[in-house]
Amino acid sequence: MRVGNNPHKDKTQEQTTFLHQVIIPVYIPNQEGYFKDSLKILKLCLQSLLKTIHNKTYITVINNGSGKMVIEYLDSLYNNGKIHELIHTENIGKLNAILKGLAGNNIELVTISDADVLFLDNWQLETTKVFRALPKAGVVGIVPQFNMFKNKCGTVIFDNLFNKKLQFIPIKSTEGLIRFYDSIGWDRSYNADYLKYSLGLEKNNTTVFVGSGHFVATYKKQMFQEIKSYLHFKLGGNSEEYLDTMPLKYDYWRVTTYDNYAFHMGNVFEDWMSEISHDSNNKIAIDSNFEQNKIANSLIVAVKNKVFFKFLGSAFISRLFYRWKKLPTTMIKNYSTIALSQYKN
Template identity: 30%
Template sequence: MRVGMNPQKQSKKIQLKYQHRLIIVVFIPSLDGYYKNVLDVFKLCLDSAIATTNSNCAITVVNNASCNEVGEYLNIKLSDNAIDTVIHHKENIGKIDALIGAARGSREPIITVSDVDILFKHGWQTEIENVFSTIKNVASVSPIPCRRFINYETSSTFSQILSKKVKFKFEPIPENHTSQNQFLESFHWQLENDSNAKWPVIESNGLKAVVGSGHQILSMRRELFHSTVPKEPSLVLVGNNSEFLYCDEPINRSGGMRLATYHNFAYHMGNTAEKWMYDIQDENLKQEKSIPNEVNAINLLEFKPKQINFGWYKLKKRIINKLFKLRYKQ
């Protein structure tokens, strides 16, 4: 029988402690073969995230059936209060399903989803939050700008440009040249030679951002996970178009813009850590002391994802893409 009343029933409403949550899904089944150096890469990823986030951002790591060494490492980070949440899966449920499950269980209005091999650079969080709080109708922001993603699921961004809701022009950003080539090289893609190549740039309320992004790291509005992201599980271990269906297309279907920060604030490392990556982390640690313990709340702009018929969305997408190419030529 029950004696007395559960004291929690008399407690006040829970206050949201954070406005930003970073979610990293890790799957390292062993420490040999392809995964020989991936634990070192993951440690660099997580340590750089810890060193570059302020008190308004919490970190969740989803352990998707990794080996014991990974689980032990994460438990130490949790007990040291370096991260907020660890989710352990006994079996690999698939990268996207692990990620979407954690995202849908998060209450923060900004949710950043990251691969295990991302190196964060000091300032990434603030720069992303500035875009969300300054530019209207933004669905996602990446801290890795890349010129080549201008046409990747960006028709909703083009729509905002064509309707003159934001300013747009192609302009050189020479300071992005080296970091973009580092990104391209991590995938063995062809490098760019022209440091003065022009980038697709929007501007609103005095803030600039680059059009388009990849999906290795994406900061997304929470509303997306409860609207345009598919409700059914993907049941896919990795790849097989799952990132497109559960991240890229939902961003575009929402009617919100897909953007990247004007300058580069993160790096894709691949499965082997290199000296220059540790050099960036050393710089992060030097600047960590400059991150204030208490920060002001983010004044986020309202965002309401659109719910439109899929057939109409596909037709509208083709029309807008053609109109943009006719109107703006590089």
């Protein structure tokens, strides 16, 4: 039976003091083969995160069916107050794990990261600077990559097509680019021009690259007010498409910081990973209340990201675009067309 009333009945939640959430799904089922170094890399990931975030950051880790050693390590972090939320589940898939982490709070910014990211100093500060300088930014990456402007970037290119500040600019961190593609197993036979220039945008004294990857990026949490409850793929498929297309529905821009603020480690430990140092004095919290868009008219979204992008993707038009946006003439013929073969709307 029940006696009396629950003292918390009908009471509203207190406003959170956290400004930023970081969600990291973890799947390390064993310490063999592909996963041999994964626990060591996970530890480097979380250690680097703890060294580079301000004290208004809420850390959520989702154990997505990992083995005993990983569970014990994550439990120790939670029990010692290093992370704020730890969710244990069977292997339900990367994006389903992320969806669990997204629910249950109203923190304005959320960084979604793989468990093999090595965070560098100032990543959080530079990310929030971009959101402040570019009110239409909905997702901000911290690792520049090749040709990011060719994927899900119809909105930002359409909105800035006649803006002289939208143009090809020199890559700032060639080392960061090289390390990223080494980490995912590419040899270095790719077009060397991609290490020199990419499409950038300058606004309010802040420079960014157009487009963003999704292995580590920060989103306006408002986009996930109505989230899916389940996605069918454990990894890949259309699961990552969900994160990539959500900003478009709100007419947001996908951009990346001009400099490189993280490294992708992959699944094999290398000595340089443990040699990265951090400055504990640079954890600066920036105020919140960034501008938010409402869900955009579906026709506008289609025009910018299907009709316009298809037009821009023709070989002839894309070459004109490259020339107009100041890509060096010697590089134009070596760039592929705007639309990637794997681009999907």
